[in-house]
Ligand code: NAD
């Protein structure tokens with residue numbers, strides 16, 4: 001059997017073509033994919049054929065933010081039935097390496113993460129009409145939300161993990177730099193975790209509107225001259241308790257140090273190149289600087305929050321196109337001045 005998929009061959013060479021499809025084996029299910037969100041990494045493969053040393057070296061199905069409907073179940077699957085609507089976890093850690101055994105699956109040494117050219121053969125992705133997957137990677141999302149909303153479980157998981165890396169943020173003042181899909185979802189996750197002030201910054205007015213819709217208590221344009229360097233944020237050694245960096249633009253991290261209070265925490269989510277930091281400030285203010293990478297158990301939490309609309313992700317979904325128009329969808333997603341999350345519809 002075959003199924004139609006969205007396959008990257010090289011930079012700007014994205015094709016909708018047939019790929020093989022098996023039948024669900026023991027413990028597996030066959031899912032009819034409904035919606036899939038285009039993420040920054042998918043865009044990098046499309047626009048540049050990869051990022052850094054990671055290059056597309058063989059045709060690879062893109063996509064890791066998907067949700068769909070169970071069509072058939074394999075032997076031994078009792079928790080899911082045909083017709084169930086589910087979000088699909090793109091992450092498949094090995095389960096027996098040192099990090100998996102320690103409950104730190106995001107650092108698995110043998111990770112298969114959908115739509116990634118980090119290993120060879122590449123880890124094929126999920127932008128396809130049908131997919132066979134282990135039943136335990138499916139999170140039920142009920143009947144209320146759309147499959148497009150359910151497909152936001154993956155980026156919301158990243159956001160929940162980032163907020164978790166900040167420690168307890170209940171009652172705190174939080175700065176979120178960057179209001180792309182990740183930053184906007186971090187805003188929502190920070191509000192959900194009880195932050196009282198969540199200030200969002202971005203260069204794009206459109207992104208700031210999304211952050212406001214996701215619960216930012218204030219938005220600041222980083223495009224105007226002052227940016228973060230305002231008297232109220234600088235006073236008293238820094239106004240924010242926590243900052244979560246979601247731009248990936250190196251100089252942004254440096255601009256955060258003066259506005260976080262001594263002993264505050266900075267979580268770096270955005271991935272970029274190298275940057276310079278004034279170590280004297282980091283030391284003198286006893287700041288904690290942490291990375292946040294992917295997620296593990298947060299996926300189930302994200303599914304619950306979306307399923308019950310305790311976090312409403314609809315504001316960030318700015319475009320949806322059918323699989324046949326995948327190239328147009330990728331072009332739309334490339335226009336960051338207009339679009340946040342663009343999705344492909346498979347049915
Ligand atoms: P995105 O490109 O849509 O969003 C980045 C936003 O930052 C844009 O809206 C842009 O206008 C804004 N920005 C750029 N420079 C800025 C500046 N100087 N000041 C303020 N805002 C600025 O990307 P995204 O999908 O939201 O992802 C955000 C970052 O998170 C990316 O770097 C991505 O690679 C990274 N990411 C990390 C993980 C992880 O596990 N750590 C997972 C997914 C994405």
Ligand code: ZN
Pocket residue numbers: 093094095096097098099100107108109110111
């Ligand atoms: Zn492992």
